[in-house]
Amino acid sequence: MTRRVPASTARRLSHYLRSLEDLESEGGETVSSEELAERGQTTAAQVRKDLSHFGSFGKRGLGYRVDELREQLRQILGVDRVWRVALIGAGRIGSALFEYPAFESRGYECVAIVDSDPKKVGTRWGGLTIRPPEELESLIAGLGVELVILAVPAQAAQDIATRAVNAGVKGILNFAPIRLKVVAAVAVEDVNLVMQLEALSFSITQLGSEA
Amino acid sequence: MTRRVPASTARRLSHYLRSLEDLESEGGETVSSEELAERGQTTAAQVRKDLSHFGSFGKRGLGYRVDELREQLRQILGVDRVWRVALIGAGRIGSALFEYPAFESRGYECVAIVDSDPKKVGTRWGGLTIRPPEELESLIAGLGVELVILAVPAQAAQDIATRAVNAGVKGILNFAPIRLKVVAAVAVEDVNLVMQLEALSFSITQLGSEA
DNA sequence: TTGTGTGAATCCCTTCACAGCG
DNA sequence: CGCTGTGAAGGGATTCACACAA
Numbered sequence: 143m144t145r146r147v148p149a150s151t152a153r154r155l156s157h158y159l160r161s162l163e164d165l166e167s168e169g170g171e172t173v174s175s176e177e178l179a180e181r182g183q184t185t186a187a188q189v190r191k192d193l194s195h196f197g198s199f200g201k202r203g204l205g206y207r208v209d210e211l212r213e214q215l216r217q218i219l220g221v222d223r224v225w226r227v228a229l230i231g232a233g234r235i236g237s238a239l240f241e242y243p244a245f246e247s248r249g250y251e252c253v254a255i256v257d258s259d260p261k262k263v264g265t266r267w268g269g270l271t272i273r274p275p276e277e278l279e280s281l282i283a284g285l286g287v288e289l290v291i292l293a294v295p296a297q298a299a300q301d302i303a304t305r306a307v308n309a310g311v312k313g314i315l316n317f318a319p320i321r322l323k324v325v326a327a328v329a330v331e332d333v334n335l336v337m338q339l340e341a342l343s344f345s346i347t348q349l350g351s352e353a
Numbered sequence: 354m355t356r357r358v359p360a361s362t363a364r365r366l367s368h369y370l371r372s373l374e375d376l377e378s379e380g381g382e383t384v385s386s387e388e389l390a391e392r393g394q395t396t397a398a399q400v401r402k403d404l405s406h407f408g409s410f411g412k413r414g415l416g417y418r419v420d421e422l423r424e425q426l427r428q429i430l431g432v433d434r435v436w437r438v439a440l441i442g443a444g445r446i447g448s449a450l451f452e453y454p455a456f457e458s459r460g461y462e463c464v465a466i467v468d469s470d471p472k473k474v475g476t477r478w479g480g481l482t483i484r485p486p487e488e489l490e491s492l493i494a495g496l497g498v499e500l501v502i503l504a505v506p507a508q509a510a511q512d513i514a515t516r517a518v519n520a521g522v523k524g525i526l527n528f529a530p531i532r533l534k535v536v537a538a539v540a541v542e543d544v545n546l547v548m549q550l551e552a553l554s555f556s557i558t559q560l561g562s563e564a
Numbered sequence: 565t566t567g568t569g570t571g572a573a574t575c576c577c578t579t580c581a582c583a584g585c586g
Numbered sequence: 587c588g589c590t591g592t593g594a595a596g597g598g599a600t601t602c603a604c605a606c607a608a
Binding site for chain 2: 349
């Protein structure tokens with residue numbers, strides 16, 4: 143149980159959790175670091191190191207109990223509870239996300255939708271009414287929103303992000319193609335499809351031009 | 354000009370390219386590594402190191418010519434040409450991507466759409482007719498598709514990916530929440546929103562539970 | 565014997581610092 | 587003098603290898 147967790151750990155933990163859920167539905171009782179590694183495209187040593195940052199969950203000679211480890215991982219990842227989310231920007235991306243089944247089923251509850259288009263404000267999505275941007279702060283404070291999904295154009299993103307953070311938001315899933323400047327206490331995850339497409343064409347181009 | 358490019362380089366190069374485009378529209382002629390670093394949330398040394406892997410594009414005492422470096426970066430990233438893309442899965446995500454303006458404007462041309470739902474097959478999106486999955490291989494080969502956007506359910510993803518690779522695809526933008534197994538010569542970029550949401554809740558949970 | 569937990573060794577990436585060119 | 591390009595140093599993260607517990 144050492145502290146000092148590498149930044150890349152979260153993605154792997156998330157993957158282990160998914161594997162454990164699969165194993166459980168397959169009826170597995172225990173699992174070894176070896177088997178988790180195989181499913182997660184990593185190494186057994188990496189699995190053990192990742193877990194060791196948070197405690198000792200396995201039994202030597204036996205492996206890990208699937209249900210126990212799954213529960214531990216849910217706690218570590220902070221998904222053993224419901225997160226209240228506001229969706230900012232009710233465009234294509236926003237709508238795709240809003241109807242994304244894994245979203246609600248995994249404990250992320252959308253409690254507010256905001257859009258700056260007067261034609262959209264007032265219309266209903268599911269059980270929610272789209273609100274205007276002026277209400278951003280009061281919605282966040284009033285509904286106890288902790289996460290924001292930022293799906294607005296690039297020029298509006300930084301301003302909205304700053305306001306959301308000042309209103310008390312703890313994390314931002316950012317779809318705008320800019321690097322947001324926020325205080326260190328706020329977590330930001332960027333989803334940047336252009337960047338990922340360019341990473342693809344880069345890999346292909348570079349792989350192709352090797353001896 | 355050393356080879357051996359760190360894996361994380363592509364994302365930064367993509368960001369530099371975006372910054373250079375901004376600079377150009379602002380009328381800047383030259384730019385220093387310092388200034389690029391500021392816009393890219395990195396350090397001047399990192400910028401110079403990143404670029405040095407591919408050549409010497411700057412002038413000492415002066416910096417980099419904006420238009421020159423932009424052109425070089427477009428070549429390095431492989432975005433100085435049009436990539437032919439097939440969209441597999443015409444659901445919510447597929448439709449959001451298909452109408453994503455940056456997609457076409459940045460040189461990614463969607464030349465085929467495939468979906469397994471018989472009700473969707475035959476309908477038209479833009480100028481394209483949705484094709485059934487049986488035609489996957491012939492579409493890829495016939496149209497010279499190099500990139501595939503995989504927006505299908507998890508259970509179907511690996512099979513489709515394997516078939517696409519066998520048919521000649523070079524890169525996959527994967528929205529299915531699984532780790533695809535493909536030969537090393539094929540590039541894969543994963544877009545996994547559940548994982549990113551969990552990375553957010555992880556950061557918040559861990560940040561919160563520190564001293 | 566099996567498979568975890570973990571210090572030590574290794575590897576890779578970033579940062580430093582400066583020689584050298586414009 | 588200013589700023590790049592780059593070997594060398596430094597720091598993190600991964601991998602190794604083994605003591606030890608079940």
